[in-house]
Amino acid sequence: MSCTANFSTSPADRLYEQDKQRIMPFFTPDDYLSSVVRIDPDELAGQGFRVVLLDIDNTLVPRDTHRLPEDVARWVRRLEEAGLRACLLSNNWHKVVFEYAAEIGLPVVYKAMKPLPFAYPRALRTVGWQRGEKVVCVGDQVVTDVWGAHLLGYHVILVKPQATKDLWYTLLFRRFERWLLRNHTPRA
Ligand SMILES: [Mg+2]
DSSP: OOOOOOTTSOHHHHHHHHHHHHHHHHHSOSEEESOGGGSOHHHHHHTTEEEEEEOOBTTTBOTTTOOOOHHHHHHHHHHHHTTOEEEEEOOOOSTHHHHHHHHHTSOEEOSOOTTSSTHHHHHHHHTTOOTTOEEEEEESOIIIIIHHHHHTTOEEEEEOOSOSOOOHHHHHHHHHHHHHTTTOOOBO
């Protein structure tokens, strides 16, 4: 009788590792880039994606300047040129999101409460999503944007926060994110 048990780790260690492998994919982005402008809309379209759900704060608009950078505005226009339909999906509950949406030129679903799934269908309806169309989510937070998208089975691209300024509770989550992303480096 052969014995393949690994006696170098305890049962508790093995259970912990199994659990980690089940849970970690929810928090692991499919891609990780330094900024949204590094995402190639033509490449997304080529991969079969049709709908893009975009976070706003620190993804498109830095929290320190509150201004839409010109290169980001150009990138948003490239989404449409590539045949992608985009909607803003934000946890922000302030009326400023409507000013951002007007400036960005995209529809918005706000008070989204990501990672909860409820607002995602509203955003998809907004852009006329059809069953079977591939969805990609883009955001700067693991706990809201990555986890929320993966709970629904959507592809998710994480981008580096565009400013170090953030809400106090987001800064708490950032500590957890740094640990989760300790082995990941954003592509330039
Ligand atoms: Mg954000």
